[in-house]
Every structure is written in C-alpha cells, then in structure tokens.
Amino acid sequence: MLKRQVRQADGVCFRPQGRGGSLRTSSQHRFLALGLVLVLLALAVAGCGGGSVTVPNVKRLSVDEAKKVLAENNLQAKVTSELLDDQVPKGHVVNQNPRPGEEVGQETLVQLAVSAGSSGVTVPSVLGKDIEQAKTELAALGLQVRVTKTTSVEPSGTVINQAPGAGSTVTPDSRVDLTVSANFDKTSTRTPAATPSPAKSTGYVVAIDPGHQRRGNAEPEPIGPGSSQTKAKVASGTSGAATRKPEYELTLEISMKLRSYLTGKGVKVVMTRMTHDVDVSNSERAQIANRANADLFVRIHADSSTNPSIEGIRTFYPPNSGWTTPIYAKSSLAATIVQQKVAASSHQKNLGTNIHESQTGFNWSKVPVILVETGFMSNPAEDRFLSNPSSQQAIAKGIGEGVMEYLSRTK
Ligand SMILES: [Zn+2]
Structure with missing residues (x-):
C-alpha cells in the first residue's frame, strides 16, 4: 500500500493566520495590504496556489493502479512510452518522470513508461x-x-x-x-x-564425441534429467604444454581417425561435432547419442595436471547409481576392453579405468558411454606424442579395436 503523500509545504505557500487582537495604525494596515498583494502575486507566479506534492513511487504498479495513486495525490498521469522489459510484467510501470520523492506542484503531469512485456x-x-x-x-x-x-x-x-x-x-x-x-x-x-561405407554394414551405431569446442559456453544446464543442480554447458578444454594445441583440436583429430576406423569396419558413426565452431552442450552431446540409439557413446578427451611429469591414458565410465544405473554394466565392460586395447596399441602408460561421478555427458546418456582421456597435454613429451599423426592413428586404432570387441561381446 502506498501512503497518501499529499501535504501542504510549510513555509512556501500562503496560509491564513489569525491576527485578531493586534492593534495597528492605518499606515501599518496599508503596509500589510501591500505586502499581502505582493505575496499573492508571487504565489500566482510560482503556481503554488494548491500546495506542492511529493511524487509517489508508482513503479511496477499496473497502469490503472498507478493512475489511481497519482490521482489521489492530485497528480495527472499519462503513458508516454512502452518498452520491452524482462523484469516488469506487461502493462506495468517501468519508469516515471518526475521521479518518486520529487516535490512538484499539484496537477503536474507524471509521464509513465510501461512494460510491453518480456524482451x-x-x-x-x-x-x-x-x-x-x-x-x-x-x-x-x-x-x-x-x-x-x-x-x-x-x-x-x-x-x-x-x-x-x-x-x-x-x-x-x-x-x-x-x-x-x-x-x-x-x-x-x-x-x-553419404559417408563412404567400404565395409558391409554391421548394423552397429557408435556415437563419437570429440570433447569441447572452440568457444566454451558457461551458461548453466542441469547435470542430469530433471536436476536442479547445474554445470556450465561446455568448456573449451585444456591446451598442450609444448604444442600449445587446444584440446578441442586434438580431440577432433583423434575422433576423425576413430570414425574412419569404425566406418571401415561397417559401423555407422554419428558425430556430435565435425568442426570447432559449434555450440553443443554436454547434455546435448549425450542426447545426440541417445537419438541415434547408439550401441556405444565414445567421448574423446585429453588430460591435464599441475604436475607436468604425470602421463598416461585412462578411460572413465559412469557410476552404478542414479541416472546411469541402467547403463553402468555395459559402460564398465566397454571401458575395461577399450582401455586394455588402446594402451596396448599406443604403448602409453596404462592408467586403467575409473568411475567418474556427476558428469553431465554421462548423466544424460541413455546408451552405454565411456570417456577416453587420451593422454596428458600438460606433460610436454606426451603432448608432442599426442599431436603426432601416427600416435593418433595408434590411439584411434586401439579404441576402435576395443569398441569392435565390446560390440561383438554384447551382441
Ligand atoms: Zn576435456
């Protein structure tokens, strides 16, 4: 509720005062009469005849409510503009001129800017x-x-x-x-x-997610279906200590080689991205694999550590809880097979497999999913190794062999 804010401004406008009982001479009376005329003239010039008013705050009120409040305060109101506003509902006052708290004469026009709705x-x-x-x-x-x-x-x-x-x-x-x-x-x-399919189709579908993208997207997204907990949609990833290559470039290079390997084996491959200039969040990447009804979703990443001597390749899979319970067993099997095959093929240090909790790209997946951290870009030697095309080929071949064995074992 707005308080009624009309008041007579003390000391500004004329107020009749009783003067009975005082004894004055005729010259004093003439002086008083002249003074009274001057005061009245001054008041007429100042437009102060009806008293002044403190402008009430009508922001966020509906136009009707605002007009009513202003009328109660002896002020005029007119909608003079409409503007798009996210915060103020359509048809409610966004701004007013004169501003709340200003002293103005009665019947002053208050101009109202009204929301035309969300922008x-x-x-x-x-x-x-x-x-x-x-x-x-x-x-x-x-x-x-x-x-x-x-x-x-x-x-x-x-x-x-x-x-x-x-x-x-x-x-x-x-x-x-x-x-x-x-x-x-x-x-x-x-x-x-239109992908060339040199091999006879096996009927298998594998989704490959080259991790990250050129520009990260820090907007939040739910970490799993229906979750109120959020994480950034997608990051741009790490970069090479020696090569300075961004992770998103390395992951796409390896992913394209893996794609060639698998299509050569008659597997239909669905990619979450084919270029760096995309904006596909981690949950959207999982949903691409879901829509493809992929037999396996393979996410390709590279590692980073503050310790530059740490090296090796490892594979993550989702936990046997929450959203990923239904895909846990197959994901775990795929991780074990792929990790063994890829480490044997690339001759990198075998860091084994691990559960990764609370990954958006896992939680949204309805198909078995693994994430291969192909090596440490923070280790200068391994970083250079990872950028070498023949190393990438060895990694892609190892992952591909593991994927094919997993597919044949879960047929
Ligand atoms: Zn990554």
Missing part, C-alpha cells in the same frame, strides 16, 4: 531435428532462421548446429543460424548418410 525468447534446442520441423518451431516463437548447409554423416536436412544455443535468451525477431546436413544426393531431403 526475451528462450531458444529451444533443434539439434538433430529435421530442418522443416526446426523452422516451424522457431517461427512459432517469432524467431528468424538462416540456414547454412554442410556435408556431414547425419541424414540430409538434419540440423547439426545452431547459434545461439538452446536456452539462450534473445529478443523477438532475433535470427537463429542453423547448420544443416546436406548430402551429395540433392533429390531427397532425408537419405542415408
């Missing part, structure tokens, strides 16, 4: 969707769409990247840039992947 539209995720469906969803929110086509292993017409990413708040009419998979066959909008 923000939350961008949904359209990754993995058909471009026509994505366009429809975004248009329904008043968003513009610009499409860029690129070749990829995803079916033609599939959205493989979007900017801004899901969950971003943008103004209405903003443009969302979509990168859409375009296969060489331009006659059909949804054809099988």
Whole structure:
C-alpha cells in the first residue's frame, strides 16, 4: 500500500493566520495590504496556489493502479512510452518522470513508461531435428532462421548446429543460424548418410564425441534429467604444454581417425561435432547419442595436471547409481576392453579405468558411454606424442579395436 503523500509545504505557500487582537495604525494596515498583494502575486507566479506534492513511487504498479495513486495525490498521469522489459510484467510501470520523492506542484503531469512485456525468447534446442520441423518451431516463437548447409554423416536436412544455443535468451525477431546436413544426393531431403561405407554394414551405431569446442559456453544446464543442480554447458578444454594445441583440436583429430576406423569396419558413426565452431552442450552431446540409439557413446578427451611429469591414458565410465544405473554394466565392460586395447596399441602408460561421478555427458546418456582421456597435454613429451599423426592413428586404432570387441561381446 502506498501512503497518501499529499501535504501542504510549510513555509512556501500562503496560509491564513489569525491576527485578531493586534492593534495597528492605518499606515501599518496599508503596509500589510501591500505586502499581502505582493505575496499573492508571487504565489500566482510560482503556481503554488494548491500546495506542492511529493511524487509517489508508482513503479511496477499496473497502469490503472498507478493512475489511481497519482490521482489521489492530485497528480495527472499519462503513458508516454512502452518498452520491452524482462523484469516488469506487461502493462506495468517501468519508469516515471518526475521521479518518486520529487516535490512538484499539484496537477503536474507524471509521464509513465510501461512494460510491453518480456524482451526475451528462450531458444529451444533443434539439434538433430529435421530442418522443416526446426523452422516451424522457431517461427512459432517469432524467431528468424538462416540456414547454412554442410556435408556431414547425419541424414540430409538434419540440423547439426545452431547459434545461439538452446536456452539462450534473445529478443523477438532475433535470427537463429542453423547448420544443416546436406548430402551429395540433392533429390531427397532425408537419405542415408553419404559417408563412404567400404565395409558391409554391421548394423552397429557408435556415437563419437570429440570433447569441447572452440568457444566454451558457461551458461548453466542441469547435470542430469530433471536436476536442479547445474554445470556450465561446455568448456573449451585444456591446451598442450609444448604444442600449445587446444584440446578441442586434438580431440577432433583423434575422433576423425576413430570414425574412419569404425566406418571401415561397417559401423555407422554419428558425430556430435565435425568442426570447432559449434555450440553443443554436454547434455546435448549425450542426447545426440541417445537419438541415434547408439550401441556405444565414445567421448574423446585429453588430460591435464599441475604436475607436468604425470602421463598416461585412462578411460572413465559412469557410476552404478542414479541416472546411469541402467547403463553402468555395459559402460564398465566397454571401458575395461577399450582401455586394455588402446594402451596396448599406443604403448602409453596404462592408467586403467575409473568411475567418474556427476558428469553431465554421462548423466544424460541413455546408451552405454565411456570417456577416453587420451593422454596428458600438460606433460610436454606426451603432448608432442599426442599431436603426432601416427600416435593418433595408434590411439584411434586401439579404441576402435576395443569398441569392435565390446560390440561383438554384447551382441
Ligand atoms: Zn576435456
């Protein structure tokens, strides 16, 4: 409730005062009469005849409430502008002029700026969707769409990247840039992947996630389905102590070699990214694997330590609890097989397997998932080793052999 704030300003405006009983001469009376005229003239010039008013605060009130409060305070009100505002509901006062607390004459006009509603539209995720469906969803929110086509292993017409990413708040009419998979066959909008498949298809699907991306995204996302706990969507990763190579480059180099190995074995490979300039959060990466109904989701990363002498390769898998309980057994088996094969192939120090708790990219996965930390970029020697194409080939081959053995054992 707003207090009624009308008051007569003491000492400014004329107030009749009783003067009865005082004895004055006629010259004194003439002087008083002249003085009274002068005072009245001054008051007329100052417009102070009705007293002054302290402007009440009507911010955040609805226009009707604001007008009512201002009228009670003997002030005029007029809506003079509308503006987009996230905080103030549509039709409520965002700003006022004169400001609250100012002293003004009665019947002064108070100009009101009123909220036209939220300026923000939350961008949904359209990754993995058909471009026509994505366009429809975004248009329904008043968003513009610009499409860029690129070749990829995803079916033609599939959205493989979007900017801004899901969950971003943008103004209405903003443009969302979509990168859409375009296969060489331009006659059909949804054809099988154009990836050369030299080997007879095995029917297996493996999703590969080259860790990180050029620019991290610090926006929060739930660490698992329905969780109120959040983590940054995706980081840009570590970098090489000797080579200065960013982790996101190394992970894509190794991932592309792993992809070649697996497609050569007749496995369908789904990549979470094929370039560095993407914005795909860790939960979205897991959901790409889910949508592909992958037999295994393989995440490729590189390690970092404050101790530059630490080296070796290791494989993580999710815990036997919470979201990942259903995928624990198979993930654990895949980690064991892959770790043994990759260490044997690359001749790196074998650091074994480990459970990794509370990883967004694990928690959102509904398919068995492992994360291979391919070596320590903080160790100058291992960093140089990791950037060597023949080392990368040995690592990719080792992971690939492990994946194939896992697939055959869980058939
Ligand atoms: Zn990493």
